Amino acid sequence: MSDLLEPATAEELAAAVAASEGPLELLGHGSKRDFGRPVQASQVLDLSRLSGVTLYEPDELVLSAGAGTPVAEIERLLMANGQMLAFEPPDLGPLFGQEAGRGTLGGMIACNLAGPRRIKAGALRDYLLGATAVNGRGEIFKTGGRVMKNVTGYDLCKLLAGSFGTLAAIASATLKVLPAPEAVRTLMVRGLGDSAAMLLMSRAMMSAEDVSGAAHLPEAAARHLPHADVGTAVTLLRLEGTPRSVAQRLAMLAKELEAPSEELGEIESTVLWRGLRNLLPFRGDHTAAIWRLSVPPTAGADVLRACGPVERCFYDWGGGLIWLAVAPEGDAGAARLRTALAASGGHATLVRAPIAIRAAVDVFQPQDAALAGLVRRVKESFDPLGRLNPGRMYAGA
């Protein structure tokens, strides 16, 4: 029996799962292979041959492709048609020491990735219209469809998104896509402390100017931005739309915020937000443990303060998403970070850490007994034999 299975069709994928005698590690390009708890697998199920866009109808806003299709290929195709993946999936590869621009559709779905536009446009889970997948029994099933509006049966797509390959191996999927904005500009405010920045972002998000990105970088993180001459903390607000609309809203927003601000142009903005999306502030750091905290936006600064010392950090999603780096020692801060967000609610995910730490601490937010029991039963309903990425998210699930 080969250690590497490389199905090229959904039927071959189903046969491979059905015939497997032990746990399988699901793999696309491997760009995020070190995200999650280590999987003890006897075989690798490589999905990258399930590749290719099978349907793209720009005026219907839908795209279907095999799970192994490179995200870069999909984004190139969309860009050529003036469209985009609105949820701005980050390229996490470089964080794990992989080259940039890798990653497959299946991997992106498995991690439910979303970037700065999450606050306006939603996450991947909001754009996954349908999928064909193979459960742990080796059965092909489909869920959802190719239309925008569909409530026929349980929306299993929601479970596939963000389940890290523990429920099913996706063979192909259909996404909703959106037109790309014609223009983008950024309003930058310098020198704010974290709490003041939370307030500013909150006011910007409450305004009528339709902010599509709101991030704050303390000075240590701002130093790693593309235009590295800032020398201060920066708070960044993005506006997108038609050129006239963006220009006018930018002026309005600047006035409403009553803080000295400066405008970043089209190219600068594009580069900047791509950098934030792809975690540029952590580039060059290959060792620190990296966490991702999702909290109520206004709680961001308080949560971070309660976390204690961190090496580097920045806020996205108007303060609701905190990326932070700590020393890769002990529990990599798991206990103190999770204590810090207990009051506000939210979750902390250990995105990058040495394998020994990921095996020892809860990579994903621990759950109370009722929820953990439900999660275990859900896992069993898809994968009763524990064949698919067992233990990747939770011990025994």
Next chain:
Amino acid sequence: MRMPEPDQAAIARRAEIALALRRILPAESVIEDGEARRAYESDGLTAYRQPPLVVALPSTTAEVAAVLVYCHENRLKVVPRGAGTSLSGGALPLADGVLLGMAKFNRVLDVDIANRAAVVQPGVTNLAISQAVAPAGFYYAPDPSSQIACTIGGNVAENSGGVHCLKYGMTGNNLLGLEMVLIDGEVVRLGGRHLDAGGYDLMGVVTGSEGLLGVVTEVTVRILRKPSTQRALLLGFASCEDAGECVAKVIAAGIIPAGMEMMDKPAIHAAEDFVQAGYPRDAEALLIVELDGPAVEVDELIARVEQIAKACGSTSPRVSRDEAERQRFWAGRKAAFPAVGRISPDYYCMDGTIPRRRLPEVLAKMQAMSRACGLRVANVFHAGDGNLHPLILYDANKPGELETAEAFGADILRLCVAVGGVLTGEHGVGVEKRDLMGEMFNETDLAQQERLKCAFDSEGLLNPGKMFPVLHRCAELGRMHVSAGKLPHPELPRF
């Protein structure tokens, strides 16, 4: 429509069950009396009626949990109910089941503008959420047509939509958190005021699960700043093809309108006769395109849409000049269902979704079916997202017409699936489309969904008889091996 065979033993125990429930709930929150129970006998799908075994009206999460624990221990079926506006029979009671009415959960618990969130109890109406956050200039985006009556708990159960889904999504895209009680009384909290689940997106799959997975006791919704400007275009076309082409070209031009509604000629006439909205009677198809957002952007995009419409052959496009005119444009569309109700003793509202470009073909085939069965059909269509609402006109007093209308409706939904669409875009499967699930899903697809049901409710006590054409016992699903197209366990009852 066959429902599961009622458990006569449960029916015989009605008085005892009511008594037990009165130990959990205040006496007036348990309804046993026949006449009072009858008030709950149907939902928005009025063709089906069944008074429940007994009605329980809890007012706290602890009471919901206690009622469910009792029902679970006594193997009693439970049907959760919000306002009872479901168009698919989602809240249709069972003769041997406890109806769990959530109407007493009617409080807005917290409005948190800074975090763009509102925490509400499930019995709060959809519109009341928008009203609660309106003073701050905010609103809750999903707007099903029943929004003055339907509750957010029901919206979560049905993943309700509305006319603005293309831009703002459905209920599931606008939720942040849920508190839910499982059938065994366990309380789980999913999400919160932060974004995305830390683990499996259980909130996502509970949304639209039609009351089969748990009972929602608290909902945290995402609220949005009200757009500063809303303007609409009223566009008449000489054919549905032209109107459809206009919709496609608007989207291809990179414009996502807040709403794009289409009506065919019978619907235009019915609406115009009813409310005199100023719709062009000579048009074969009418489009209402609404844009919202910052004023400068809306003005710019309105002009572009008008140009596209003219290029697609719209003869006399009209742009709303003020709020009153915009409301007038919408008046006919919003009155379309009652307007059709005026020209026919009864009508049957369907809810398929299709890939938009197949619209002309679907409409043509539907007209042929209409001629063949002798029943008229009027169409309103959420054109932006492909959600079609054919209204089949019939007279229930004429023998056989209801059955003909239902058969026609089923044929329309089969057609939707055949062209790549789905059975239901926003009304839910319920009892209405339950037996059509096999048109869209094979046995393996359905078995996977049923196994998920087992993870939440292994005894199948929550809302049985809805959504699934065949109800398998979980133990059987556990060992079931299905080969494509072959129905396992032919000895099991189908209902």
